[in-house]
Amino acid sequence: MPPRLQKFLLGYSGTSLATGLQVILLPWIAVAVVGLPALHLGWVQASVLLPNLVFLLFGGALADRRDSAAVAALACIGLALCHAGLLLYFSQRLPDLLVLLFYGVCLGVCTAFLQPARDNLVQRTARDRKGHTTESRVQKTVTWMMLAQYGGQAVGMLLASRFDQWGPQLLLSVQVVVLAIAAVFLFSLREKTLRVPVEEKLPLTLIIEGMSQAWRRPALRELIALMAFNGFVHIGVFLVVLPLLAAQYSGAGGRGASYYATLQLAFVAGTVAATVTLLRRGQGAQPGRGILMCLLYSAALLVAISFGPTPLGLMLLCACWGAVAAASAALGRGIVQLLAPDQYRSRIISIYQLALFGSAALGALGAGVLSEYAAPLTTLLWAGMLSLLAFVLVLWSGALRGVQIQN
Numbered sequence: 001m002p003p004r005l006q007k008f009l010l011g012y013s014g015t016s017l018a019t020g021l022q023v024i025l026l027p028w029i030a031v032a033v034v035g036l037p038a039l040h041l042g043w044v045q046a047s048v049l050l051p052n053l054v055f056l057l058f059g060g061a062l063a064d065r066r067d068s069a070a071v072a073a074l075a076c077i078g079l080a081l082c083h084a085g086l087l088l089y090f091s092q093r094l095p096d097l098l099v100l101l102f103y104g105v106c107l108g109v110c111t112a113f114l115q116p117a118r119d120n121l122v123q124r125t126a127r128d129r130k131g132h133t134t135e136s137r138v139q140k141t142v143t144w145m146m147l148a149q150y151g152g153q154a155v156g157m158l159l160a161s162r163f164d165q166w167g168p169q170l171l172l173s174v175q176v177v178v179l180a181i182a183a184v185f186l187f188s189l190r191e192k193t194l195r196v197p198v199e200e201k202l203p204l205t206l207i208i209e210g211m212s213q214a215w216r217r218p219a220l221r222e223l224i225a226l227m228a229f230n231g232f233v234h235i236g237v238f239l240v241v242l243p244l245l246a247a248q249y250s251g252a253g254g255r256g257a258s259y260y261a262t263l264q265l266a267f268v269a270g271t272v273a274a275t276v277t278l279l280r281r282g283q284g285a286q287p288g289r290g291i292l293m294c295l296l297y298s299a300a301l302l303v304a305i306s307f308g309p310t311p312l313g314l315m316l317l318c319a320c321w322g323a324v325a326a327a328s329a330a331l332g333r334g335i336v337q338l339l340a341p342d343q344y345r346s347r348i349i350s351i352y353q354l355a356l357f358g359s360a361a362l363g364a365l366g367a368g369v370l371s372e373y374a375a376p377l378t379t380l381l382w383a384g385m386l387s388l389l390a391f392v393l394v395l396w397s398g399a400l401r402g403v404q405i406q407n
Contacts, residue, residue, distance in 0.1 A: 005141070005144065007188050009145070009148040011184075011189070012118060012152070013152035015114065015179065016148060017178050018079065020155065020159075021171055022048075023156075024156075024261050024264055025160055027044065028163055029095070029168055033094060033095075034096060034100065039369065041244075041368060042365050042368020043368070044097070045104075045240060046362075047101045047105050047108065049358065051112050053358045056112040056350045056357070058112075058207070059117065059350055061206040061207055061210070061347055063113075063117035063120050064206065064347055067191055069121060069124075069191070070190050071113060072118040072121065073186045074113075074183075076179045077183050078109075078113075079114070080176045082103060082107050083176050087172040090172070091169070115350070116347075116350040117346065118186065119337075122138065122141050122145060123337065126140075136405075139334045140279070143275060143278045146278075147279060150268055150271040154268040154272060157265050157268060161258055163258075163261070164258060206347065210350070213344045214340075217339055219288065219403045220336070220340070222394065223288075223335055224352055224355045226295070226332075227356040231359035231360035232363035232366070234383065235357070236359075236363015236364045236367045237379060239363075239364045240364050241367055241371060241379050244371055245376055245377075246259050246263055249314065263314065263315060266316070267318045269319050269322065270323035270324075270326065271322040271325060273323055274327045275330060278326075283405070286401075286403065286405070287334055288331075288401050291328050291331050291400060292391060292401060294327050299384045299385075299391060300384070301321045302384030303384035303385070305380050306377045308377055336349060336352050338405065
């Protein structure tokens with residue numbers, strides 16, 4: 001493996017490890033430590049995602065005009081300072097809803113600048129020693145990136161599963177250290193050559209240019225719309241309903257955090273298995289069709305979970321859900337990397353991620369409201385039915401289904 005790719009994967013896995021900790025740590029602090037109800041949990045989860053609606057596009061524009069590696073490293077430092085701030089607050093008193101909301105917003109702002117800059121490094125690390133690359137090489141690098149992401153998240157969730165024994169302070173300290181190390185690796189990927197001077201434009205102009213480039217390509221346009229749906233329906237439900245189900249299944253045994261972490265680990269185990277399979281077999285010449293099948297499988301899994309499986313059954317279904325989500329994410333990111341023009345890539349990546357995570361914030365709010373007044377299993381049933389409807393609509397359109405990749 002080339003040294004440049006190794007550094008990229010180490011930096012990416014470090015940020016993912018911190019995210020894996022955060023995925024369990026933040027909602028469980030809200031539920032188990034602060035004792036927030038389902039509606040407030042939805043607000044806390046949404047606070048991490050809502051800043052994407054404002055800052056993600058600006059993060060993409062900044063990464064297109066500056067060195068992506070430097071932007072990603074600075075964003076890592078910002079995330080480390082956020083976790084250090086909450087750790088300092090914990091040393092004085094327990095946080096309340098407002099503190100958790102402020103913490104979530106700060107995390108969301110830094111993440112909005114990290115994501116497009118970090119993903120834009122794929123093309124840089126996919127080059128061979130002569131500076132050349134191919135579509136299949138980019139697809140493989142994307143799959144390596146996804147494996148680093150899911151592997152890092154798995155380690156973070158394993159650490160978070162010790163929440164009941166270690167407490168939040170130690171886990172927050174781990175996040176600070178890991179993000180600082182990741183910043184060093186990502187910063188080492190900055191380009192040494194002189195950058196060609198470019199015309200200075202207002203950030204809003206740069207954002208509009210990126211949107212125009214995405215809109216001109218029907219496959220990208222359809223993919224971004226589908227990711228907006230996935231974020232609203234699938235990620236929103238996952239963020240809110242899964243911890244509520246974990247609390248219900250664990251009952252009064254006091255081991256809710258451990259079971260929630262186990263569900264998350266089952267999900268990540270599925271993502272790792274699917275990503276390893278893609279790494280060995282490749283993403284194929286028709287990735288759009290694969291994304292459509294993933295949407296159909298997601299609909300079936302959501303409906304199955306809505307019937308209330310046993311704790312072991314829920315773990316197995318979460319593993320299958322993770323495999324489907326990983327395949328869909330890898331195929332989608334590969335399409336974006338290949339179809340987006342070089343000079344607009346970070347902006348189109350940010351639009352793609354805005355559609356996914358911005359709508360996820362709204363989906364978390366919707367899932368929190370629905371779960372407050374109806375059973376969480378009912379929320380899953382509605383999500384499955386909507387996914388089936390989306391599959392029919394995208395299949396009928398055909399732009400994404402017709403994407404062909406030259407290997």
